[in-house]
Amino acid sequence: MTTQDAKNKDQKNSERPQYFASIRLMSRFIKGSRFLFISSIILATASVFFELIPIWIIYHLIFLLISGDFTIDILLKYAVICAGSIILQQVSFGISTNFAHKAAFGVIYRIRLAMARHFSKLPMGYFLQRKSGDFKRLIVDDPERMEIIIAHGVPEGISGIIAWISVSFWLFWVDWRMAIASTIITPIAFAVQVYAMTASANKTMLKYKNSQGDMNASIVEFLTGMEVMKMFNSTGKNFQATADSVKDYTRIVNQWSREFLPKGGAFYALVTTSISIILPTGAWLMATGSLDLLSFIFFVILGAHYSTPLMKLFNQFHGLAEISMGATQINDILDSSGQFDNKCRVEPSSYEVRFENVSFGYSSKKSVLKNISFIAKENEITALVGASGAGKSTVAKLIPRLWDIEQGRILIGDIDIKEMSLSQLMETVSFVFQDTFLFSD
Structure with missing residues (x-):
């Protein structure tokens, strides 16, 4: 499961x-x-x-x-x-x-x-x-x-x-x-x-x-x-x-x-x-x-x-x-089976991010993304523009594997992110959350 x-x-x-x-x-x-x-x-x-x-x-x-x-x-x-x-x-x-x-x-x-x-x-x-x-x-x-x-x-x-x-x-x-x-x-x-x-x-x-x-x-x-x-x-x-x-x-x-x-x-x-x-x-x-x-x-x-x-x-x-x-x-x-971790370090050929026919939903009853494909090139700024609830934040959360996709592939360079170890993926991707959290010293 x-x-x-x-x-x-x-x-x-x-x-x-x-x-x-x-x-x-x-x-x-x-x-x-x-x-x-x-x-x-x-x-x-x-x-x-x-x-x-x-x-x-x-x-x-x-x-x-x-x-x-x-x-x-x-x-x-x-x-x-x-x-x-x-x-x-x-x-x-x-x-x-x-x-x-x-x-x-x-x-x-x-x-x-x-x-x-x-x-x-x-x-x-x-x-x-x-x-x-x-x-x-x-x-x-x-x-x-x-x-x-x-x-x-x-x-x-x-x-x-x-x-x-x-x-x-x-x-x-x-x-x-x-x-x-x-x-x-x-x-x-x-x-x-x-x-x-x-x-x-x-x-x-x-x-x-x-x-x-x-x-x-x-x-x-x-x-x-x-x-x-x-x-x-x-x-x-x-x-x-x-x-x-x-x-x-x-x-x-x-x-x-x-x-x-x-x-x-x-x-x-x-x-x-x-x-x-x-x-x-x-x-x-x-x-x-x-x-x-x-x-x-x-x-x-x-x-x-x-x-x-x-x-x-x-x-x-x-x-x-x-x-x-x-x-x-x-x-x-x-x-539940938990999240798969390859445990192996693999070096991508570049740091461009590529979505290939990606589909995802937070529940089986409703899909948020359907067959999404695009490329965010290395050393360039890529902006995702759309109405509230269109799935912009969801796309961002899928790159560091905050959720795993149901269909398609997400690649960094020529490497599928599922083939990278979770620790390497966390080192590779920086992420700023929309939610605010208070931390004490």
């Missing part, structure tokens, strides 16, 4: 989140932390099962109490087991969290290192068309959000799913009718939650990302240029632009919250109402003589907490859309 293809794909994918992009990005860089990552999953799963032991103990003690076999010695024995399981749950979960965070920080480090190395291979035009806030987000913010997926989402998510499946089998093994009453609300609730996450994200995510980039860039530029702005007494005007970008970001976040909260509230309302189905169903079955008291108590205790493991999972993924969109953009950048 070329850098131009990556840019086009980046624009297309930025319209909506790709929800498996974060898993793909994690898999690319997990190699150095695989042992820690797998260990954290195993320990997180063990902690969930340790958490279920006290529930089983309560159920068994009630059985002994009803059957008349309950004694103080049995109570003390189960109290010790219960305390031990709680301690083991806390220890295993703590070690799992420690391992997961170490794995996450290793992955984030490798992502940032790979991004920095790959940025050095991209053409200068890639950076000229983006704001400083975009790069801050790509290097700092988006990789940092992967910590939620790696350190919490995957270990706790996998352990939560395993625990949920285990509890489901347990419920159906005791009584399939009460199991249905306990579980029937759960798929409806989570369908509502998935819809809430995807619907609000697809509508607002692009606006959110753009406003976040504008705000980051505005704040960085305002702070960087503070000294010069004070010198020319233009602080108020520039501060207003920064304040407007912050207000725009706040407005979009509030809009996103308003779109999500009604559906998210419906999810939490549904997922906590299983007891309202368990109680009347159990009472009816007991009245008909087809359910014993012990089983009824079992479902009241365990069935009411049936969705707890999945609740933990969904609580970790409330920002999945934002994480996935950032991961999608990082994957697209890393998938």
Whole structure:
């Protein structure tokens, strides 16, 4: 994939989140932390099962109490087991969290290192068309959000799913009718939650990302240029632009919250109402003589907490859309091939610049130059004259390979500029940008 293809794909994918992009990005860089990552999953799963032991103990003690076999010695024995399981749950979960965070920080480090190395291979035009806030987000913010997926989402998510499946089998093994009453609300609730996450994200995510980039860039530029702005007494005007970008970001976040909260509230309302189905169903079955008291108590205790493991999972993924969109953009950048560098010095026969049937566009949808051919002779002044937007600046940017052309050739003397090393090309071509930049001593 070329850098131009990556840019086009980046624009297309930025319209909506790709929800498996974060898993793909994690898999690319997990190699150095695989042992820690797998260990954290195993320990997180063990902690969930340790958490279920006290529930089983309560159920068994009630059985002994009803059957008349309950004694103080049995109570003390189960109290010790219960305390031990709680301690083991806390220890295993703590070690799992420690391992997961170490794995996450290793992955984030490798992502940032790979991004920095790959940025050095991209053409200068890639950076000229983006704001400083975009790069801050790509290097700092988006990789940092992967910590939620790696350190919490995957270990706790996998352990939560395993625990949920285990509890489901347990419920159906005791009584399939009460199991249905306990579980029937759960798929409806989570369908509502998935819809809430995807619907609000697809509508607002692009606006959110753009406003976040504008705000980051505005704040960085305002702070960087503070000294010069004070010198020319233009602080108020520039501060207003920064304040407007912050207000725009706040407005979009509030809009996103308003779109999500009604559906998210419906999810939490549904997922906590299983007891309202368990109680009347159990009472009816007991009245008909087809359910014993012990089983009824079992479902009241365990069935009411049936969705707890999945609740933990969904609580970790409330920002999945934002994480996935950032991961999608990082994957697209890393998938791009970068700019070809011949690494060889070749001496041109002269320093005239020749365009031969050159075509170029900043995106695949619109071409800026089509079959352009001309010669700028050595030791002569060549002026490009045309209306605003005709492509004069674009022609100039193609000579030092700020962008690579799609068709045709650009030569310096008798050498195609792609055959020259990038360092030699930079030494050969002088370029004055239209944009102004402030540098401090």
